[in-house]
Amino acid sequence: MIFNSLEFAIFLPVIFILYWYVFNKNLKHQNLLILASSYLFYGWWDWRFLSLIIFSTVADYLIGLALIKKENQNTRKVLLWTSILVNLGFLGFFKYYNFFLDNFVSAFTFFGSELNANSLNIILPVGISFYTFQTLSYSIDVYKRKLEPEQDFVAFAAFVSFFPQLVAGPIERATNLLPQFPVKRKFNYNKAVDGLRQILWGLFKKVVIADNCAEFANMIFNGSENYSGSMLVLGALFFTFQIYGDFSGYSDIAIGTARLFGFNLKRNFAYPYFSRDIAEFWRRWHISLSTWFRDYLYIPLGGSRGGTSMKIRNTFIIFIVSGFWHGANWTFIVWGALNAIYFLPLLLTNNNRNNLEVVAKGKMLPSVKELISMLTTFLLTVLAWIFFRAENLTHALTYISDIFSSSLFTMPEFDRYFGFKVVLIFVLLTFFLIIEWMGRENEYAIEGLKVKMNKRVYRWSFYLIIWSFIFIFSGNEQEFIYFQF
Template identity: 55%
Template sequence: MLFNSLNFALFFILIFILYWFVTNKSLKLQNILLLVSSYVFYAFWDWRFLFLLIFSTLLDYYSGIKISNAKNESSKRFWFWLSISVNLGFLGIFKYYNFFVTSFADLFSNFGYVLNPKTLNVILPVGISFYTFHGLSYVIDIYKGKIKAERNFVDYGVFVSFFPLLVAGPIERATHLLPQIKKARKFDYETAVNGLRQILWGLFKKIVIADTCSIFVDDIFQNYYNYTGGTLILGAFLFSFQIYCDFSGYSDIAIGVAKLLGIDLIINFKMPYFSRNIGEFWRRWHISLSSWFRDYVYIPLGGSKGSQFKSIRNILIIFILSGFWHGANWTFIIWGLLNALYFIPSFLMKNNRKYVGNSFQSGFLSKIKEVFDIFITFGLTTFAWIFFRSNTLTDAVGYLKGIFKPSDFFNIHTALTYEVSIRPLFISIFIFLIIEWYYKNEEVIFTKSCDTRTATFFKYICYIFVIISILLSIRNQSTSFIYFQF
């Protein structure tokens, strides 16, 4: 059930009515409704994997209680490692087993040994990386004494499987989401309006920009050997906007839907393409995953408190793990490694935290320098996205070689070979960037105070443009979100 589909619209309208008009006087009934609706939502993808989700939830729920009740350290460690091992085991089997066995066979083939490993012919359960990380953080926090085990299964089940974030995040923490689930919720008009604004902006990013970009990106990356260098650069540029608008669009819709239910989810993106260095980019991009690896991998490894060698080692580990989290492919690992190599010089020069917050410098020369830094950061990020998007390392290298082909570099002819013109897409991206820049200091688009007629006029012009663009871009079949595959 896709957020950008009629099925989800009807599903959510029904849930909204039941939530606020039928079960609104009982928190227990509201949470039962959320849990049941989340399981129904997940079953729409593949009902067989619903049992895996329920099993994972039961395991972490029971393990959390056992860890809290443990009389000695050995018992505590047993339940902790049981939960961790089983969760990572499921993730390893479904997501990484084939990668490891084929990589192992390829390694031996280089030495003349031919192996024929057995691979698993199973599909990846949607959302497994996200709900597994929910459970892992919960159990780790209990083990470290940061939180107490949740005794109410329904409340814990909602935390793990809350349908807006179930299949593609953001990755929530029990310290933030569970207290909201356990607290009575009242409908707030202003919060609901902000939620609708965020849903609208998310649909614009997904339907108008991401889905239109995909028409050109899919063809260019699949047939890179037929295109000129200029066209390949265009393909990489469009993929940068496709993946950002696709994933952040999903996050916006998820956060907006949660707001309509009186629940506040963490912000997952903060205009990352306005970042002035890689350190700032990773504080603005997929924030819930970056902070997860920081808190549960980087800091436990020692963070930046040890020697410079250990700090660099830790940086390499979390970036490579971040790449590997995205998929069982060497392309993702190289993507993570590239971002680590971008980040390390900034870390060594101690300016990786130079830009904290949303403030931008005043003064003409300072602004010019920041604009230049934004372009450089975007260029480096786009280069890395080529590996992320390519199916294999061979394709990625071939794509890069194609960029530097000397013949007909500026013959960008893709716009002439498609039923959909590329010009409206460029206009949409340009206006999209203007809107994001205007609201860059706000957590939610369109919430800036309209204290002047000009600001009010701009806001309503944006509304009109966004709504018309969505209506003109809707296709017969809804397209899936990129991060469902992770």
Template identity: 65%
Template structure:
């Protein structure tokens, strides 16, 4: 079920009514309701893949209980290994089987050998990369004794399949989200109002910014050989706002919806396009994934504690795996490698943690130095996004090569003035709210009610009249 669908517009109010007005005082009944709603939400796409979620849930629940019942370290390690292998096995089969068979075929063909491995038509289950990592965090934390294993199966199953963040995150840690299913929830008007504003802003990002940019991004990328370099630059910039509006918009809606039901999800985006270097960008972009890789891969590999070559190795591993997590295509791997190359100089000179605060914190305007750093970082990010968006490595290289040509000074053949005006408005609002959890969280809080609600209704009007409703466009990260 898509957030930006009529189905969800009926689903959410009905669930909200049942949750708070029919089962307001019974935690178990509320959890059962959320579990059933989550399975309906996911099964709306394809009910057959509910079996995968259920299998993963039962497996990790039993493994967690098994690790709790023994102090035998080899047995506990074996149980953890079982969880990792089974979960990653499912992920590898559904997401990467054809990628590996195609890659092996191409590799052997380079040596004059023709092999014909069996190809399988595999449908990628929506959100498998997200809920797989979420359940893995549970098994690993139970093994490390950072978390008491779940004893109530319904609570655990609801944690695994919690519908707001099930298919595109944030990737929650069991230590943060699971205990919330054990505690009594009481309706909090301030929390719900804050959540509603975040949902509103998430929809603006998705249907006004991302979906409008998407139409022109598709035109430019599909016909890039026909356009001037200036148009290709515009295409890369529009894609940067498309993917940010799409993915952070989903996270805003997910976090906001969770607040309506009394839950707190982790912040997933912190205004990444205002970053002053790539290290800061990765502290602000898809925070739940980058911190997951940091805690469960980078640190166990040794982090930055070892020598120079170990630091370089670990940096490349973390970025390459991050790229590969996004999709079964070499374009994602190169996107990860390119970001590693961006990041490496900062790490080698010890500057990767230089910008821990917000740019122009407490100020309306950045300094000239900050503005220059933001523009350079955004430009490097847009260049890397070309690989993320391109259908093949050859296309990405050709696209970038065409950017660096004399036609960079030509007038763009595609210049959607209306969409660009909306993007400028969007950036301005994001900048004004950059020190909050989301851009419009505090805008107008101290204003008189008519003026404050005028702003909110203004956003609603923009969503209605400027949103792209030509069709229900799926969120980009559904494919991951």
């Protein structure tokens, strides 16, 4: 079940009505409804994978209870490492088994030895990278005594499997989301309306921006050898907006949906393409993952407190692991390493904490310096996304090489139909970027619409335009990119 599907359009209002009008008098019943709904939502893809999330839930629940009872530090470490090995063991097998096997065989072949090993036809469970990290945060925080273990199994299981953010985030911390389950929730009209508004903008990002860009990004990347350099540039640009519209759109829908049920999820995107340097970009892109690696990997490794060599080592570790988290392919590792190279000059010159506030705050337009910085950062990001999207390293390097050929300066060639669609997409992207720019000081782009459009007729006219766009482009239903991670 995906957010932009008819099934979800039926599922959400039914659960909403049951939650607030049938089970509203009993908190435990509400949590049980969330748990059952989440398992239904997740099992819609493949009910067999419910066993994995249930096993992980039971294991971490029991480990959490055991951690608080044990005072012996060695015993507590064993319990923590049991949680880590169980969770990462599942993730490693389903996501990385064939990757490591294939590279192991290739290494033997390179040195002149033949090794016969068969790959397995493994299906990657949807969302395993997300809920694995979510449960790990719980075990680690209980171990560090930052969090009391949850005694109520239903509340804990609902936290692990909370359907709005289960399959593609945001990756919630136990310290933020878990304490919201044992607390009585009352319906808040303004909060619900705000949630619907964010869902609307998320659907626009996904259906109108991401899915339209995907049509041409897929066409150009899948047949890149047949296109000119200028067309390849267009393909990279389309993918750049596809992945942002797709992933941030999912996060907006997830956060908005959670608000409908009285929950607050962490922000996951903060207008990353308006960043003035790569450090700012990574503070604004997939925030829940970036901060997870910062708190649970980068800081324990020493962060930036050591000498130059330690700073360089830790920076490469954090970015390469982040790249590898996305998938079992060398393209993701190179993508992570490339971002580390982008980031290092800022870190080594102590400029990685510049630009903490949104660009041109309180102003209509950025300065010339800010505009140049934004464009430079954006172009570096576009280049890195080529590795992320390519099928393999050879494809990525060939793609980049073909961009910087003499055909870069030729006009892109489309037939009349595709030419019209490309123009339409650029019109939609222009509209989208204007709205994002105007709303960049808000949590999401149209959050402050009530202030900017104080007359209801203007606001509802704008909502109608957005709904019309969504309705017109809703026929091409596509899964979210991050479902594969």
